[in-house]
Amino acid sequence: MIPDVTKLSIRQAHEHMKNGDFSAVDLCNACLKNIAEKDPEIHAFLEVFTDALEQAKQADKLFKEKKATLLTGIPIAVKDNILIEGRRAGSASKVLEGYVASYSGQAIKKLQKAGVVFIGRVNMDEFAMGSSTENSAYGPTKNPYDLTRVPGGSSGGSAAAVAMGGAIAALGSDTAGSVRQPAGFCGVVGLKTTYGTISRSGLIALGSSLDQIGPITRTVDDAEILFEAMRGHDPLDSTTIPDKEYEKAQKVIPKHLTIGVPKSLIESGGMDPDVKENFDMAVKKLQEMGHKVVNVELPHVKYALPAYYIMLPGEASSNLARFDGMKYGLYVSGDKLLDDYLRSRGQGFGPEPRRRILLGTYVLSSGYYDAFYNKSQQARKLIAKDFTDAWETVDAIITPTSPTPAFKLGEKTSDPVSMYLADVFTVPSNIANIPTIAVPSGTVLREGKELPVGIQFFSPLCREDVLFRVGREFGGEKV
Amino acid sequence: MIERKDVEKLAALARITVPEAEMAKLQKDMGAILEYVSQINEANDLATDIQDDPSSVARFGVKNVLREDAEPHESGKYTDVLLKAAPKSQDGYIKVKKILS
Numbered sequence: 001m002i003p004d005v006t007k008l009s010i011r012q013a014h015e016h017m018k019n020g021d022f023s024a025v026d027l028c029n030a031c032l033k034n035i036a037e038k039d040p041e042i043h044a045f046l047e048v049f050t051d052a053l054e055q056a057k058q059a060d061k062l063f064k065e066k067k068a069t070l071l072t073g074i075p076i077a078v079k080d081n082i083l084i085e086g087r088r089a090g091s092a093s094k095v096l097e098g099y100v101a102s103y104s105g106q107a108i109k110k111l112q113k114a115g116v117v118f119i120g121r122v123n124m125d126e127f128a129m130g131s132s133t134e135n136s137a138y139g140p141t142k143n144p145y146d147l148t149r150v151p152g153g154s155s156g157g158s159a160a161a162v163a164m165g166g167a168i169a170a171l172g173s174d175t176a177g178s179v180r181q182p183a184g185f186c187g188v189v190g191l192k193t194t195y196g197t198i199s200r201s202g203l204i205a206l207g208s209s210l211d212q213i214g215p216i217t218r219t220v221d222d223a224e225i226l227f228e229a230m231r232g233h234d235p236l237d238s239t240t241i242p243d244k245e246y247e248k249a250q251k252v253i254p255k256h257l258t259i260g261v262p263k264s265l266i267e268s269g270g271m272d273p274d275v276k277e278n279f280d281m282a283v284k285k286l287q288e289m290g291h292k293v294v295n296v297e298l299p300h301v302k303y304a305l306p307a308y309y310i311m312l313p314g315e316a317s318s319n320l321a322r323f324d325g326m327k328y329g330l331y332v333s334g335d336k337l338l339d340d341y342l343r344s345r346g347q348g349f350g351p352e353p354r355r356r357i358l359l360g361t362y363v364l365s366s367g368y369y370d371a372f373y374n375k376s377q378q379a380r381k382l383i384a385k386d387f388t389d390a391w392e393t394v395d396a397i398i399t400p401t402s403p404t405p406a407f408k409l410g411e412k413t414s415d416p417v418s419m420y421l422a423d424v425f426t427v428p429s430n431i432a433n434i435p436t437i438a439v440p441s442g443t444v445l446r447e448g449k450e451l452p453v454g455i456q457f458f459s460p461l462c463r464e465d466v467l468f469r470v471g472r473e474f475g476g477e478k479v
Numbered sequence: 480m481i482e483r484k485d486v487e488k489l490a491a492l493a494r495i496t497v498p499e500a501e502m503a504k505l506q507k508d509m510g511a512i513l514e515y516v517s518q519i520n521e522a523n524d525l526a527t528d529i530q531d532d533p534s535s536v537a538r539f540g541v542k543n544v545l546r547e548d549a550e551p552h553e554s555g556k557y558t559d560v561l562l563k564a565a566p567k568s569q570d571g572y573i574k575v576k577k578i579l580s
Contacts (some may be wrong), residue, residue: 357504358495
């Protein structure tokens with residue numbers, strides 16, 4: 001049979017390969033065909049790896065030798081900020097033009113060991129700064145559901161690649177919603193895990209205290225498979241949680257959950273009426289499944305977005321200081337050493353990184369540090385505590401993934417603050433370090449096109465299991 | 480809220496040139512962003528010193544993590560691959576322009 005990559009889950013593809021219905025090479029070819037047909041318009045891929053079929057042949061060998069894992073032969077697209085040794089990686093920035101990764105991150109190594117096929121590297125907002133993939137130095141990605149709209153961002157290439165059938169799953173990174181918001185806009189599943197569960201080794205840093213690699217998949221089951229394959233302590237990322245600590249946090253999940261709705265956050269979020277109606281229906285569906293839905297107060301979450309746009313530029317400006325034209329990437333020569341720095345950075349970084357570098361320099365400078373950066377750190381503690389308090393009464397919290405469906409290309413590019421507001425429901429998870437999953441919840445109609453929308457479930461630290469349970473149930477997957 | 484000379488100073492501190500054509504827009508955008516994030520200064524409940532919540536991140540022990548100072552890799556093992564990424568190198572070193580003039 002010919003695999004239909006727009007429908008297959010990891011588990012289904014695995015069963016088919018195990019039964020010999022198709023091979024890993026067939027599966028890879030089906031992805032390559034979709035990419036060749038659809039990607040000239042969608043532009044999810046920055047590069048399709050020329051050795052993808054070679055990797056698939058190796059996977060078929062593993063099946064023959066009965067050494068295949070659930071992930072063997074599964075085509076996976078990788079965001080351009082995750083390093084695979086010997087391959088180009090560039091965070092969709094000209095400042096890393098020509099850079100070839102000198103090592104692989106831990107998540108990549110673990111997936112390689114499981115036998116996945118890395119099919120290509122996918123587009124993103126430059127240095128993961130953005131919510132639409134329009135900030136890529138290599139041109140925007142389009143939403144597969146409507147080519148006049150954005151796929152979301154910053155992992156827009158990852159979400160579009162999965163939605164169009166260019167891969168069965170993809171890796172993204174989530175600093176403020178960069179996995180979940182594009183997943184919502186493209187009708188797929190996006191998982192942001194507890195900070196410290198998946199190593200950041202080999203992830204080009206944006207905001208180190210907020211970044212997490214996360215899977216974008218077709219099903220919740222697939223997200224869990226990839227999470228289990230990638231998670232674990234890593235000596236190369238000292239912020240990873242020791243495995244024993246993670247196990248200790250596990251508890252039995254009650255059959256019927258108490259789910260909190262943060263009403264005041266949702267009301268303040270600038271909700272589109274159709275998306276609000278979709279969300280209310282999702283809440284009703286959960287009630288019909290026997291879950292108890294209650295209001296939950298998160299009094300300080302209103303500060304999450306302003307706090308984020310202080311701490312993130314601060315961290316990003318420090319992280320991006322390493323791109324100086326000396327060690328890797330773009331080099332533009334000037335009269336003196338200082339001019340080399342000024343020109344390499346000036347010509348290498350696009351407008352959004354430049355804006356955030358300057359903002360970060362501002363909020364961290366003496367005289368402003370207390371008014372901005374310190375305040376944002378205090379807000380961060382209070383927001384974390386809001387969630388801790390909420391877990392006294394609820395097992396999970398639910399919000400829409402985004403206040404609107406996918407917006408038009410160019411709609412928000414001239415006004416950065418309006419673009420930032422697209423993160424209003426996703427950013428609290430990164431601030432509080434908690435896990436959150438975005439799942440599809442139907443569509444809304446815009447100009448005759450069905451556009452996907454999503455909802456998010458939040459759970460306590462290290463309780464990804466709660467998200468997988470309720471996410472599966474909500475999407476009608478086998479629990 | 481933010482003046483042209485402020486942007487110029489920040490650019491110098493951050494070692495980055497700003498194209499003249501971008502200057503006005505950058506100044507306007509930064510002003511708008513700073514105005515937006517300044518709402519955090521109006522929050523009275525952020526005025527006090529807030530302790531770490533022992534049940535949140537700190538549950539996993541927020542502390543400095545130091546690697547054992549042992550088992551170094553063989554000297555020079557990664558030199559070639561790292562130097563290959565550098566725009567200019569010479570005799571096993573990254574080459575840059577004169578630092579002191």
